[in-house]
Amino acid sequence: MQEKLRKEINEVLREHNNEITYEAVMNMKYLYMVINETLRMYPPLPFLNRICVNDYRLPNSDIVIENGTKIIFPIQGLHYDPEYFPEPYQFNPERFSAENKAQIPPYTFMPFGDGPRNCIGDRFAKQQIRVGLACVIRKYRFRLNPKVKVPLEFDTTTFIRAKDDILLDVETV
Numbered sequence: 187m188q189e190k191l192r193k194e195i196n197e198v199l200r201e202h203n204n205e206i207t208y209e210a211v212m213n214m215k216y217l218y219m220v221i222n223e224t225l226r227m228y229p230p231l232p233f234l235n236r237i238c239v240n241d242y243r244l245p246n247s248d249i250v251i252e253n254g255t256k257i258i259f260p261i262q263g264l265h266y267d268p269e270y271f272p273e274p275y276q277f278n279p280e281r282f283s284a285e286n287k288a289q290i291p292p293y294t295f296m297p298f299g300d301g302p303r304n305c306i307g308d309r310f311a312k313q314q315i316r317v318g319l320a321c322v323i324r325k326y327r328f329r330l331n332p333k334v335k336v337p338l339e340f341d342t343t344t345f346i347r348a349k350d351d352i353l354l355d356v357e358t359v
């Protein structure tokens with residue numbers, strides 16, 4: 187997977203005078219698939235908070251969410267629901283290929299939230315991640331150090347973060 191990513195980064199950069207420009211990183215389709223799959227499995231914010239501002243009857247039911255009710259949207263729960271993401275514990279960037287992505291129902295993949303109060307830094311964050319990863323993956327090869335316990339354990343008190351250090355072995359390509 188990492189080799190495939192490196193190959194794409196190098197190929198795209200060759201077409202762009204080896205310069206990491208906006209156009210170059212936007213052309214790195216596989217890189218974006220890897221980023222999305224990472225945000226699916228490890229959404230930094232695992233849930234969204236909302237407050238209901240009007241009484242709302244759920245369609246086809248007698249359940250009414252009353253004005254003022256606090257609501258939690260489980261982003262992480264949706265991202266691991268096998269109905270939307272089969273074999274959810276498998277890291278599989280192909281879920282986000284142009285063809286497969288179109289099959290993902292709306293509001294099931296929401297690492298940046300949704301609606302009028304979604305993340306204001308969405309595009310900026312994705313751009314920074316693209317540039318950062320393109321810079322390091324083209325020059326270095328990463329392997330998980332054997333001391334790291336897999337699967338990783340997470341502290342989910344607020345933001346999702348690994349409980350222990352994630353040690354990586356790094357070598358130049």
Ligand code: HEM
Pocket residue numbers: 229230231234235296297298299300301302303304305306307308310311
């Ligand atoms: C991977 C990086 C990031 C992730 C996954 C992320 C995720 C989120 C999520 C889930 C929300 C809540 C949205 C909602 O309730 O619908 C949020 C809100 C917000 N984010 Fe981000 N964020 C990221 C990076 C950034 C960056 C880089 C900035 C600023 C440059 C930023 C600024 C904000 C702000 C200001 C809000 C509050 C928006 C509002 O309440 O109207 N975020 N973010």
